[in-house]
Amino acid sequence: MKNAISLLVLTMTASAAITASRFVTPAAALAGAGVNAQGVSDTDAAIGDKFAVHALGTAIVETGAAISAGALIETDATGRAITKAAGVTVARLAPGEVATAAGQFVEVILLPN
Numbered sequence: 001m002k003n004a005i006s007l008l009v010l011t012m013t014a015s016a017a018i019t020a021s022r023f024v025t026p027a028a029a030l031a032g033a034g035v036n037a038q039g040v041s042d043t044d045a046a047i048g049d050k051f052a053v054h055a056l057g058t059a060i061v062e063t064g065a066a067i068s069a070g071a072l073i074e075t076d077a078t079g080r081a082i083t084k085a086a087g088v089t090v091a092r093l094a095p096g097e098v099a100t101a102a103g104q105f106v107e108v109i110l111l112p113n
Contacts, residue, residue, distance in 0.1 A: 002060050002105060002106075002107050003060075003107075004054060004057065004058045004059045004060050004107060005057045005058045006054045006056070006057045006058070006059070007056040007057035008054075008055045008056035008057065009042070009052050009053065009054055009055065010038070010039065010052070010053045010055050011050055011051070011052060011053075012024070012028040012038070012050070012051060012052075012053050013028055013048060013049070013050055013051075014028050014029075014045040014046060014047050014048060014049050014050075014051055015027055015028045015029050015047065016028075016029035016030060016047060017030075017044075017045070017046060017047060018030060018041050018043075018044060018045040018046075018049075018051055019041065019044055019062075019078075019079065020041055020042065020043050020044050021040060021041065021042075021059075021060055021061050021062045021105060022040065022041055022061065022062060022078065022079030022080055023037040023039070023040055023041075023061065023075045023079040023080075023081070023090060024037060024038055024039065024040070024041050024053055024079065025037060025038055026038045030078060030079035031075040031079040031090075032075065032077055032079075033074075033075060033076055033077040033087060034074050034075060034085070034086060034087020034088060035075060035087065035088060036088050036090070036113050037075060037079075037088070037090040037113065038053055038055060039053040039054045039055035039056075039059065039110060040053065040054045040059035040060070040061050040108075040110070041053055041079075042054060054110065055110065056110055056112070057109075057110060058094055058107050058108060058109050058110065059091075059107070059108055059110055060105050060106070060107055060108075061073075061080070061081045061091070061105070061106060061107075061108050062080045062081065062103065062104070062105055063080055063081050063082070063099040063101070063102055063103065063104045063105070063106055064076035064078065064080030064081060064082045064102050065082045065083065065099075065101070065102050066083075066099055066100050066101055066102075067081065067082065067083050067093055067098065067099040067106065068083065068093075068098065069093060069096075069097065069098045070092065070093055070095075071083045071084065071092070071093050072084035072089050072091075072092050073089065073090055073091040073092060073093065073108055074086075074087035074088060074089060074090060075087065075088075075090060080102070081099075081106065081108060088113050089111055089113060090110070090111060090113055091108035091109055091110050091111055092108065092109045092111060093106060093107075093108055093109075094106070094107040094108055094109050
């Protein structure tokens with residue numbers, strides 16, 4: 001399992017079902033396509049549950065597609081990491097990381113947005 005370097009972890013109360021290792025919004029829901037993100041969820045959470053969000057530093061996130069080394073990251077419709085196209089930049093792939101398909105877990109450097 002990969003490790004992350006969390007500099008700021010926030011506790012949030014889920015306003016929708018949360019899947020671990022996905023980007024979440026400031027409203028404590030999974031991020032939609034190309035939107036602003038508060039950070040990356042640490043665990044699954046049901047509505048009303050408290051969960052940890054990695055907001056600054058690095059985090060382990062699930063990919064929604066292949067991602068090249070060093071690429072800027074935005075979110076897909078289910079909060080997974082994809083290569084930035086037209087959405088908000090939420091992270092950059094950490095050095096040495098690459099994804100060859102959806103469903104992989106990579107380390108990203110979180111970018112405040």
